[in-house]
Amino acid sequence: MNSTKNQKLLNDEQMRKFITDGFLLLETDFSSEFHQQLTKQLDMAYHDGNPGNNLLPKVPELQRVFDHPVITGGLTSVLGENYMLHAHRHGHFNAAPKAGGWHKDSYWGYRRMRNHHPWWAMIMYFPQDTPIELGPTGIMPGTQNYESRIFPEDETEEEILASGKAGTFALIHYDIWHRANANQLGKSRYMLKFEFMRTEVPVAPTWDNQEVEWKKTDTSLAPLLQQEVMWEETWNWLTGKLGSIANTTIENEGRIQELANLIEDDFEPNALRASYELARSGKRGVDTLLMQLHHENVAVSRIASYGLSVSGKDSIPGLVKALESSRPETVIHAAFALGEHRHLAREAVPELNRLLEHASVHERRTIVESLGMIKAPEEEVVIGLIKCLQDQDTQVRFMAGLSLCRLGATAEKAVPELEIALDDDNRYVRAHAAEALRYIGTEQAKDVLLKYLFNTRWCASTTAESTF
Structure with missing residues (x-):
């Protein structure tokens, strides 16, 4: 679906930077005339308002951007060969003289557990010269794995600006903290945001990989934000390893208790660091994380689930048992961790399917995603997802499709x-x-899809003034 032919794949150094900092700035060889012409087309397209999800048919030249070997190579490197260009597209028009607030993008209006593994990414494209005064997007490096904003609202020292010549591209982890900066010039500033989703788990590196093992990399992130164990695990995951944290079993009971206490730290980086360290600490570490999964503080339970999601098959019986909890948040966190274990968690599928009958809507939204990640036994997973397509909740239905x-x-x-x-x-x-x-791609599936696409064909040049 996405050919690797002629792609300019990322190298090891770029992949390490993406894993640690959560973004890369990419350069293409489009001419300045291309960007100028595309900006004029955007001016016309925006004449009647923001075209939203119809941005591509309104401005067909944009497809050339996402077919460029640098862009396809970057996305393939991070998301695998069969990544999906998501249906949600948005062109940001910024003329505001005041900076926007720091935020993480939502998943179309609902909350979900955010993946540390790169299942999602975004491309931000600036078709015009975007100096600092025109209000480029600001990115806070290394924040993609933190639910909380771990820096003051007015923090600017570490901010990276996607500022530069026309054709600046930012490839970012979907969950990174970012904002729009103040447009001090009052001129049009476009930023076109497109989302992409991984559809396959990694089984081998999909970038220009030369070095098998993770190695420490130079980063400007503050020491308190550095997550060496998490970064190594993500690298290993991207190379196709499952349950890939090196086991360094801790025999010292005092150290285990110290880490258990640290998971309760209000400073999220400290808590996550402890969770990942426990995940590689053998049975005692896993048992500690399972206990913290039931912690009365929901935030502590969530942090524990991240460790459990990478701790290997020894955690699966305890996670399946946690699905029986009467607290929805515990069920959500357990289902999330089981999904990250993929086929190793196949024993959880019968219980996940049973939960679909009576679980809360928030639980069902997590279960539907977990079923698609576990994938086996295939027949039972498909039965569960068909049920999700019939759910009363809109978000459960559209997650079933994904x-x-x-x-x-x-x-x-x-x-x-x-x-x-x-x-x-x-x-x-x-x-x-x-x-x-x-x-799905079978003859039956393609026949249904082609009929739908022909019946809903949209003509980009049809307007009230030009109807035929």
Whole structure:
């Protein structure tokens, strides 16, 4: 679906920087005339308001941007060969003389557990020269793995600005903290934001990989933000290793208790560092994390789930047991961790499917994603995801489509329900159902998809003034 031919893949140094800092600035060889012409097309497209998800058909030249070997190479390196260009597209028009607030983007209006592993990424494209005075996007390096804003609102010292000549591209981890800066010139400033999703778990490096092992890298991040164990685990995960934290079993009971206490630290980087260290500390570490999963403080439970998500198969029985908890947050955190274990957590699928009958909507939103990541036993997973396509909650339905994308042809039994979903009231249920049919890819799926696409074909040049 995304050919590696002629792609300019990232090298090891660039991948290490993406893992630690959460972003890369990319340079293409488009001419200045290309960007100027595209900016004029944007001016025309925005005449009637922001085109939103119709940005690509409104400005077809944009597809050349996302077919460029530097862009496809960067995305393939981070998200694998069969990554998906998500249906949500947004062009930011900034003329505000005041900087925007720091934020993480939501997943189309609902909260979910955010992955430390790079399942999602964004490309931000600036088609015009964007000096500091024009209000470029600001990125806070190394913050992609923190739910809390760990820096003051007015912090600017560490901020990286996506400032430069026309054609500046920022490839960022979806969950990084960022903001719009003040446009002091009052001129038009466009930033086109496109989202991309990994559809396959990594089985081997998809970048220009020369060095097998993770090695410490130079980073300007403050020592308190450095997460060497987490970074090494992410590198290993991207090379195809599952449960990839090196086991350094801690026999010292005092150290285990120290780490258990540190998970309760209010400073999130400290708590996460402790969780990842416990994850590689053998059975005693896993048992400690399972205990903290049930901690009365929901934030502590969430931090523990990140360690459990990378701690290997020894944690799975305890995580399955945690699905019986009466507290929704504990169930959510357990289901999230089980999903990250993929096929190793197949024993959890019957319980996850049973939970779909009575779980809260927030639990079901996590379960639907976890089923698509576990993937096996295939028949039971597909049965559960078909049920999710019929859910009353919009977000469960559109997440079901994304999860089915990860199953490919093994999800063919879902095609009749996906055909129904193509008529859903929600735009993302429809879009994700179409994507699922594309990734399933059987003759039946393609016939349904082609009929839908022809019936809903949209003409970018049709306007009230030019109807035919």
